[in-house]
Amino acid sequence: MDANKNRIKARLNKKINLEYETSNRAAFLYIDLSEASMSYLLHASGVVTGSLSCFCLACDAFLQSARHATHHVGTAEHQQKAGAVQLSDKFPHDHIKKFKRGYYCEFCNVLMPIASKVNVHITEDEHKHNKGVLLLKPLGLDxxxxxxxxxxxxxxxxxxxxxxxxxxxxxxxEEDHKADAEHSLNLVLKPIQFAADNAIFRHLDDTASQCLICNKLLAPGRMSEHFVNAEHLEIYAKQHIETNGACRGTETEEITAVTENNDKVDDCDNPPTENFEKDIEEEETRDFAKANKLTYNKNNKKSFCRICEVHLPASFKSIKEHVEGTNHRRLVASSTPSTTEPKDPGNLSKQETIKFIKSTVDIETPFNIVTIINLKYCILPNSLSLIWKNDSRIRCVLCNMNLPPHSNVSDHINTRQHSLKWINVPVITSERNEFIREVHPGLYHCGFCHLVVSGWTDMKRHLECSDHVQRKAVWEQRLRDHKAGAQEFLRLHPQTVFVQLMKMLNE
Structure with a gap:
């Protein structure tokens, strides 16, 4: 009992104690993720720190050293003045405060004279990194x-x-490995990195990076595409918690503590009923898997989705979550043509892609490449080309075919077959603020979400769902970030639009 209590207490402790043996003696490595640096504590109190001296923005006072500043922020006068300054409503998630002398970023210790400078600052890599690191906190062992x-x-x-x-x-x-000294050191030496839209990852080496949300390894060059992949965004949404003391991690630990400290009085009650329920559950799981084109194998506790070509646990919950997932549904929609073509509503205005698109500009950012269309829409290049990539699986939605794993997508996009189909795809122009194309009769592609939906009724429903609204808002912000650069490029290169494509088609 005491051992259980100690283990539970350790799991809830905000300091992770990693013990390992070295030369017949115990050594301890403490990783305290919750303590901010002294500098950040000063920054959060409105104190700008320099190489030696400091300046309090709340009190408009010079402070000779960090020691003087530490004493100063503890005074009642400072706390009253600093407490009256709230985080800016314009930048609620970036810890920006507006003082008499300008806008101050607590994360980066940067003072800016006007709000437009802040708009630029919060998009910079250094700010994203500082924000991410300073907002990392332990929750049990999560x-x-x-x-x-x-x-x-x-x-x-x-x-x-x-x-x-x-x-x-x-x-x-697993527990032995986590307590190993080499693993503990690697945990410290492999830094966490942050990308656009609060993406979180580790760069492990030249061949692999790890997405910490999906716990998945990808080639470094594919991380940016992964971060806007529908499956990643779906998992990201599921990992959202409210840190108000009742978050998922805390609840899990409390349940564990109660379970392990209760007497096991019901373990042997009614075993036949328990076995019968288990048999029913296995039968339901097998039937559900078969109906959704999954191979179910209870012996090795694995199932295989023949549509997505992925392995997953053989539990009903896992299979159901996979079948209902965005990635599975869109692959089903693209690979299974409708037996009865949905009728057009009749009020849809359409225009061929070649006539609709007046300009496209690819903008390379530190994390990904985005394509700006007609200076109005910003989407992924693969979304524009109608190419889906999931791990090594590559599929052309337009040509309705799988490409060889790890193949060069450009080789397929530049083929005459794909290009001729692509320029003739109808764009739905009646939805003025959306970029929707009818890739096949009755199958509509949402450019912002890179998702195919069967039937216009379902597409309208998709346009109103929260996932689409959120993703569209992200791409609209990226358009605002890069529109000026795209305009300048088109001013300098007015004749580059579609020249290469049309030249190839006329050969």
Whole structure:
């Protein structure tokens, strides 16, 4: 009982105590994720820190050193003045405060004279990194990022199906491996990195990076595409928590504590009923898997989706979540032509892609490449080309075919067959603020979500759902960020639009 209590207490402790043996003595490595640096505590109190001296923006006072500043922020006068200054409503998630002398970023210790400078600052990589690091906090053995995104323990330690991505090694016992000195050191040395839209990842080496939300390894060059993939966004939404003391991690630990400290009085009650219910559950799981084109194998506790070509646990919950997932549904829609073509509503205005698109500009950002269309829409290049990529699986929605794993997508896009189909795809112009194309009769592609929906009724429903609204808002912000650069490019290169494509088609 005492051992159980101690273990539960350790799981709830905000300090992760990693014990390992070295030369017949115990050594301890403490990773305290919750303590901010002294500098940040000063910044959060409205104190700008320099190489030696400091300046309090709340009190408009010069402070000779960090020691003087630390004493100053503890005074009642300072706390009263600093407490009256709230985070800016314009930048609620970026810890920007407006003082008499300008806008101050607590994360970066930067003072800016006007709000437009702040708009630029919060998009910079350094700000994203500082924001991400300073908002990492422990929650039991899990970690919370940005105060509302849960990184689960396995992902934090880089453990994926018996392999540690931090140590690049297999392991047999998870707890023993996490307590190993080499793993502990790698956990410290492999830094967390942050990308646009609060994406969180580790760059492991030249061949692999780890998404901490999905706990998945990808080639570094594919991370930016992964971050806007529908499956990633779906998992990201599921990891959203409210850090008000009743978040998922805390509830889990409380339930564990209660379970392990109760006497097991019901373990042997009615075993025949328990076995009967288990048989029914297995039968329902098998039938559900078969109906949705999954191979179910209860012996090895695995199932295989023949549509997505992925393995997953053989539980009803896992299979149901996969079947209802965005990635599975869109692959079903693209690979299964409708037996009865949905009728056009009649009020849809359409225009061929070649006539609709007047200009496209690819903008390379530190994290990905975006395509700006007609200076009005911003989407992924693969969304424009109607290409889906999921791990090594590549599929052309337009040509309705799978491409060889790891093949060069450009080789297919530039073929005459794909290009001729692409320029003739109708764009739905009656939805003025959306970029929707009818890739096949009755199948509509949403450019912002890179998603195919069967039937116009379902597409209208999709346009009203929260997922679409949120993703569209992200792409509209990216358009605002890069529109000026695209305009300048088109001013300098007015004749580049579609020249290469049309030249190829006329050969």
């Amino acid at each position: 970690v919370v990022a940005f105060n509302n995104v849960l990184i689960e323990e396995k992902a934090w330690h880089g453990l994926i199906e018996g392999v540690c991505s931090l140590c690049n090694a297999e392991f047999e016992d």
